[in-house]
Amino acid sequence: MSHRTVRLIILGTAAAIPDPSHENVHMVLDSGDLKLLIDCSGSPASRLMRAGIDLMDLDGLIVTHHHPDHIYGVPILLMNLWLMGRRESFPIYGPQKSLQVIKGIMDLYEWDSWPNFPHIDFRQIPLEPDTPVVSNQVVSITASPVEHMVPVIGLRMTNRRTGQVLVYTSDTMRDPCVVHLARDADILIHEATGEYFGHSTGADAGLDALEANAKRLVLIHYPPVRGDPQAILKEAKEVFKGPVELAEDFKVYEF
Numbered sequence: 482m483s484h485r486t487v488r489l490i491i492l493g494t495a496a497a498i499p500d501p502s503h504e505n506v507h508m509v510l511d512s513g514d515l516k517l518l519i520d521c522s523g524s525p526a527s528r529l530m531r532a533g534i535d536l537m538d539l540d541g542l543i544v545t546h547h548h549p550d551h552i553y554g555v556p557i558l559l560m561n562l563w564l565m566g567r568r569e570s571f572p573i574y575g576p577q578k579s580l581q582v583i584k585g586i587m588d589l590y591e592w593d594s595w596p597n598f599p600h601i602d603f604r605q606i607p608l609e610p611d612t613p614v615v616s617n618q619v620v621s622i623t624a625s626p627v628e629h630m631v632p633v634i635g636l637r638m639t640n641r642r643t644g645q646v647l648v649y650t651s652d653t654m655r656d657p658c659v660v661h662l663a664r665d666a667d668i669l670i671h672e673a674t675g676e677y678f679g680h681s682t683g684a685d686a687g688l689d690a691l692e693a694n695a696k697r698l699v700l701i702h703y704p705p706v707r708g709d710p711q712a713i714l715k716e717a718k719e720v721f722k723g724p725v726e727l728a729e730d731f732k733v734y735e736f
């Protein structure tokens with residue numbers, strides 16, 4: 482990795498039903514001294530190891546919404562951090578409802594009785610466009626609400642040295658707020674679940690990319706089970722004439 486690039490490593494690509502080669506959607510942003518997990522499903526510790534990221538180097542977690550396929554990995558992530566010896570405070574950023582659901586799950590595990598458990602620093606992200614989330618000298622991350630059946634944010638990550646932008650929409654249907662989030666993105670990672678309420682088809686993702694003037698479209702949260710990712714890809718390509726591809730688990734995007 483050159484010192485000017487930031488990496489986003491895809492740890493999972495599937496919509497709600499995963500298969501052996503497509504875990505539920507989650508990813509890790511690596512800008513050298515800042516490493517953030519984004520959404521949390523499957524076994525994040527094992528996926529991070531395979532991606533070459535040390536669990537103990539994680540600086541925090543951003544959750545986009547509280548649907549199970551985006552947060553069910555949180556209890557085991559926190560337990561693994563604790564067992565590996567993390568004592569330093571661990572931040573979790575997300576919409577208020579997401580944080581409330583995570584706290585509720587952890588309360589059922591009676592986590593306040595786990596000895597020497599690190600402080601979890603819940604940081605609520607308001608549902609307003611272009612809300613700053615985290616930044617350092619290399620990268621800045623902002624969140625904007627998108628349109629799903631529950632409160633949800635999409636993320637816009639900017640490499641502050643090169644000005645390049647990567648956007649992750651999370652789960653959303655077509656809406657002008659998605660175009661706003663994705664405006665002029667170099668890499669637009671857009672959900673493409675298919676014809677389900679609250680979600681996007683391949684054509685929807687293509688239209689968002691076109692209207693936002695994105696340079697490259699990457700489809701994620703597609704259905705490897707009970708769906709046809711190749712048909713979704715074809716649909717997107719019919720609308721958006723720039724490069725379009727399906728994300729794959731462990732693929733790395735540099736920006």
Ligand SMILES: [Zn+2]
Nearest residue numbers: 546548629652
């Ligand atoms: Zn969802």
